[in-house]
Amino acid sequence: MSFFDPEQEDKLKEECGVFGIYNPDGSAAAPSIYYGLSALQHRGQEACGIAVCNTNGPKGNITWHKDMGLVSEVFHEESLDSLKGNIGIGHVRYSTTGASTVENAQPLVLNYLKGTLALAHNGNITNASELRQSLQEGGAIFRSTTDSEVIACDIARERTHTSCVEDAILQTARKLKGGYALVIISPRKLIGVRDPLGLKPLCLGKRGDSYILASESCALTAVDAEFVRDILPGEIVTITENGIKSDSRLIEESKAAHIPHAHCIFEYIYFARLDSTMDNVNIYDARIRAGKALAASYPVEADLVTGVPDSGLAAAMGYAQACGLPFALAFHKNSYVGRTFIKPTQKERESAVHLKLSVLSSVVKGKRLVLIDDSIVRGTTMASLIRMLKDAGATEVHVRISSPPFLFPCYYGTDVPSNDQLIASSHTAAEICASIGADSLGYMKLEDLKQMTGDLPLCKACFDSHYPV
Amino acid sequence: MSFFDPEQEDKLKEECGVFGIYNPDGSAAAPSIYYGLSALQHRGQEACGIAVCNTNGPKGNITWHKDMGLVSEVFHEESLDSLKGNIGIGHVRYSTTGASTVENAQPLVLNYLKGTLALAHNGNITNASELRQSLQEGGAIFRSTTDSEVIACDIARERTHTSCVEDAILQTARKLKGGYALVIISPRKLIGVRDPLGLKPLCLGKRGDSYILASESCALTAVDAEFVRDILPGEIVTITENGIKSDSRLIEESKAAHIPHAHCIFEYIYFARLDSTMDNVNIYDARIRAGKALAASYPVEADLVTGVPDSGLAAAMGYAQACGLPFALAFHKNSYVGRTFIKPTQKERESAVHLKLSVLSSVVKGKRLVLIDDSIVRGTTMASLIRMLKDAGATEVHVRISSPPFLFPCYYGTDVPSNDQLIASSHTAAEICASIGADSLGYMKLEDLKQMTGDLPLCKACFDSHYPV
Amino acid sequence: MSFFDPEQEDKLKEECGVFGIYNPDGSAAAPSIYYGLSALQHRGQEACGIAVCNTNGPKGNITWHKDMGLVSEVFHEESLDSLKGNIGIGHVRYSTTGASTVENAQPLVLNYLKGTLALAHNGNITNASELRQSLQEGGAIFRSTTDSEVIACDIARERTHTSCVEDAILQTARKLKGGYALVIISPRKLIGVRDPLGLKPLCLGKRGDSYILASESCALTAVDAEFVRDILPGEIVTITENGIKSDSRLIEESKAAHIPHAHCIFEYIYFARLDSTMDNVNIYDARIRAGKALAASYPVEADLVTGVPDSGLAAAMGYAQACGLPFALAFHKNSYVGRTFIKPTQKERESAVHLKLSVLSSVVKGKRLVLIDDSIVRGTTMASLIRMLKDAGATEVHVRISSPPFLFPCYYGTDVPSNDQLIASSHTAAEICASIGADSLGYMKLEDLKQMTGDLPLCKACFDSHYPV
């Protein structure tokens, strides 16, 4: 199976999405996790898994199912039915490493001195190899090359001299550097943790007496839950039969150590789903504002504003509103061209983009267009789209990108292509404009990012190399 | 495998799409057919198939592969590679009958006295049972319950006393009543036939020296071919190594018999892809005009115009343009909720629509909306969407439907639910408006249909019961 | 999927097995057909299928399932459950043709003027191409290249001017030349037909009020039915709610035309299962007698008698009994080396036989062996086995073959390799003996075949070219 997805090509990749639920009424957790993960599928298409436990059954009896593939491929009615338990977590994974095997799929389930634990993790731990080395020196053995196993192993190690699993998690969290959102079942508790920087998102929802943790609020909507609030950077929440409690010790310590908040800007630009709200910023609104900022910085005389489906549509609408130009759909998207589609060989066609997106000729013919997308990675897709538009009769194509040029590596879990694949790392905007065949090109200005997200403290190191720690 | 597709639910169904290609340079036909069928996948998701033949190989050696499922599910590199031949046809099928088995998949390949034949058919033959009876009386036996087998069998029967296969096809076509677009390989020729009414679409394309036949022009674009023209109602075209020739005898006979042209209105309203042009009418433009006509007939004081993705988006843009209101996206569509998705049980949730489409709350909150879709079948989906919009804070939802109420059965291949499933067959517009929870409801007026398609002679019997024959 | 089966390599191939059942009590036919086909699996491993009908349901509603693969691969509980009906037939197929596709799998189900018909066929029709030509001239079209479709089509043709399906079948049978055993459902009747020569086997069983037709009696045992009798050559039996009736018209006509009985000798030598009884000859006993005849014709001074598992074991026991030598197992058979096993490449090993069969060294070391098998086709397997025995310390290996050399093609359904693959067609016994590395070699004498099967009239044309017609 090849993991070709035309819509995911030439895009930055997120690593994961997590979801957890506790149903105190004893009803099955797995169906809600299934729907929640489906709503988070855009965060990872490589593998997925669900682990559940029955809080009223024999302690420590966690059952799970995980495999390579989409949620709808990995889970069927039979597999969902076999996941009996009222507390559970789930995970969707995109792997940045070559070793994309089922062994690396999550949740990770493990047995240790104090019982059983299941853990799902979104993020990247920058000191993972030091922690791994230290654990190995203490005798730990590893089955995978994931950060997640390092975290789980450290929690298990800490648990031997703490009085409860939350304290062990706190001890581990104190050591972890980088970005992480964790959901853990252990096995009568559902625990959520967010890194002190707030790099990775995690939010809390409620449906009747059930509490839910999810990477994005859209997963709450999918299970008919109400959004309660974002988990705070550094917060550890524990949900038991007695309700929810919050541990703010790590928050306090981080404050004392002057650790800033630094929410990942790419969630707002591209990763998060349009209908999510994250750290009080509505994603759709943010992208509309990005389009407006682009219009202010790079106005152009044109007939129509359009966006690359689906990543550029919201910003395009913002741009159109700001400059008073009509917004139009310039492309039709073939929703049947997906992961299992056979990619054309070079001989047959230059770009698979052609099969996924086709131009609405009557819209663009004879028109001067503004074409918006959220980012340019290699530039190949954008070049194809511009050629398609011009072949269909567009007289001018002015490209506007709702993010600054991506120039620096991300250490917190975003899969950045190597420099030789990033067109912006070796070319000026003018060179890129020429290379993709655009009539003009404008990138969002670094100083305009705050127009998208307001006062929200951001990590935008991929644009300016100011890493938060 | 269940064939649940949330986006296809509560919609009218088309029966099929066809594609044929002749590569005189000897290059493989199968890859182009694969990409062409992918572009026609919206016309049928139940089964598909490809049959090819080598015009330079031993005569009559047709190889084929067909199965239940999407093009991307049925064909893999191995199966495409095994389809060796430079001339071929393909088919995507949506079945109206309960017996949706692989036996009914197309193309149909058969051996008869004069050789081998492969045939793919889009449409419905209204006198199929009489023809079947007559053929059976002549000793024919059938393996399937499809009209296509009746057509193929009759061609084979006629072929025994005609000098070429085209003449046999003409003889058969003279007998056929109803709507049909046929592509046939036999085995050194690619033949296309369109019914005299022009109910079913078929067009001709060209790429280098290769000729292509396809249900819609979007399939030509997908294989980098240029649109040449529509096949005329009643025309039979034959493509051989000597190029293309057209047989207009059936056209003349139909004219003499005063048989009108009657293009299926539903192609323009819903079936055809936005980027196709059919019988000189561009589909996108037609839907924009439909929206404008709706705006003229049913204006309303509102803040935003939006459409149900993806079926109502174009008409929504037309409505917005006509009345000067802003167009907005009110829903996010989850492209990972597809055919293999586990449908929620009644207990878990009232409607799967919820998982496929989610509201962009910040867009609709506090707003008076016009919501456009192309049709209402049972009304359940529309009711769910309106409830979702109101839950998200929309203050008013005015529904506009870009087709008249569907009241009469279609005998030409469109899968119409039975009357008890059609909300319009037993309720007035006012009752429907109340039942779906809309603040107002307007259906396209019958007399406005000509605004969509101009002078094009239409079959709109499903709205007015004026069947063309 | 490759159809490598080490135990089937270097063997003659049968074409098919058939099974039919009528449960007047209304209970499901499919489970019994499943078990019956499993007992007939040795007759064909390429494809299989089941077709059933409910005699109390709407007439003509035949449902079926068929596919490439073993019975245990094609059918699962779900597919069996979906086959609702109390009357049904089944088929296991080994294909002699290159075109082994699912289209050629049986039962064949078809609709014609007088209703519906399902047919399963074991055998080969020698005048099939003339019949096909004649049917095609009458307008018939074919979907497959099988004889079975010719038979079915002719029955349908005849049915148009006969008063019942049995008469149509009789009319068709009068035209058919060659060997055939047919089971047919139509749709309130189960009909069995056997060719006038009696080339292909068919027997009748009973369980309670249910009648059963099967290629071999072992399939009756598998479903707990009692053997009633063999269907007579030329007999047509019809089973309805009123019980069984026999039509002997074809028998009488064949007698009048002096058509002899000619039962296929290879059923007794190799095809039939050890525990079957066929035309009053018990297969196990016949093979024991074959071994005894070999011992009388080719005695040899030796220490042990052994057979190639499983094909030579019975004859080996007969040989041992006749000459007073001990019988021993010289090979262990690995039952896990089956169809899906990856065959070693030439580089890795000369013969896959090695992995399927391994020598019991302690049995053969220092021993002079008689090694029995039922036939030699290419000779490669036998050469490997002899080398393995000698490598393990056997001092002499005397090969005895319980059939005469296979020299002439079979026109009745046995898959004979082409002459250049048949070692006996171009080599003397002495040459073969040298080539396989045996110390002596004896083939069953032609005149001794009657010792196997007594007075039973045989077709042994493959040995002596005396074709029965």
Add this chain to the structure above:
Amino acid sequence: MSFFDPEQEDKLKEECGVFGIYNPDGSAAAPSIYYGLSALQHRGQEACGIAVCNTNGPKGNITWHKDMGLVSEVFHEESLDSLKGNIGIGHVRYSTTGASTVENAQPLVLNYLKGTLALAHNGNITNASELRQSLQEGGAIFRSTTDSEVIACDIARERTHTSCVEDAILQTARKLKGGYALVIISPRKLIGVRDPLGLKPLCLGKRGDSYILASESCALTAVDAEFVRDILPGEIVTITENGIKSDSRLIEESKAAHIPHAHCIFEYIYFARLDSTMDNVNIYDARIRAGKALAASYPVEADLVTGVPDSGLAAAMGYAQACGLPFALAFHKNSYVGRTFIKPTQKERESAVHLKLSVLSSVVKGKRLVLIDDSIVRGTTMASLIRMLKDAGATEVHVRISSPPFLFPCYYGTDVPSNDQLIASSHTAAEICASIGADSLGYMKLEDLKQMTGDLPLCKACFDSHYPV
């Protein structure tokens, strides 16, 4: 998937088979492991796996593939091709635990401070839970509930303060109680270990310059290797580019501690393959001797001796030889009734045995039979077989069992049913004889076991409760 295998029903179960190979010439290890595991498939049908490493590649780069199913189901050409490396190990698994998941499949591959390790294990560690507890107290976390993970973890722990992995393995082996045969790659070395009692078998073979380790000698034959010798109880052998070396420290220590040798008697009675030789005892010969001992202890006036295929055949031949009665095959075995076969429901038939084995009526009719099998577990299969024989006309059936009654649990890896499933635990031989419908019943006498295996020191605790430690 259900793991029903009629031939494995009502039998004791072994836990595993292991295989390892080092090809110093750099050729791929995986194909030989595939064929070796196929030869060991009788030792475990639930799951299997292969792990390989390239001794000339980057250190520690172990690749592996494992899954539920037979070797021929889990591995295909593609998966074998992807296992690049000249050193490797493999495992076939039968699980005694309920949790038969892919997580528990072997080889186990892990990363620890000193590198990478792959381990495959046959056996059962009686002090596993103490070791697990101790490791957990040291911070270890576990992913599975297998002993194998405990062993691997302990080796990793020991490796931190030893100079080479062999020393770590020795340290671990000193702690292990119970039976085990281990093969390990680490990653430039192939290491084999056998428990000091010699409970579990392990032998050494050679093919050219390649060394091979395998649970049974039949796996050496399968890869064309020559048997060199058995690994000694307590021996640790290490194979590197410099050849093989043996570490006998554990042997010496065990001797000093007066730890006896105690080879599992069930390998000789049932587990091992007929063509293997184990600790200098040839399995086929041992079973022949078992039959002879039975004949001496329980002679009976009868006409024929037969065995239950395949488990009782060798002992039956021995019994026949000893008492001068003819040996005969009384059953035909259907080799197509395997794991994926649909088991008849109670309603359809009392026993699936019927479909797997059918009686050769002409052999048994009117005969007094001696029927040999290697063991009786629940007694249900034997009762079915006796009823089938009598239904086919056998006048008497005298059952002889080539092992004593199984009365005590095994702690070393044999899967013993609970007492309420063991007919011998609550019934006398006379009661069992009556219950299964036999005319007489004789179990091998405890004191006769030495006739099977000579002076070989045995563990026969399952018969006499004398556990070796």
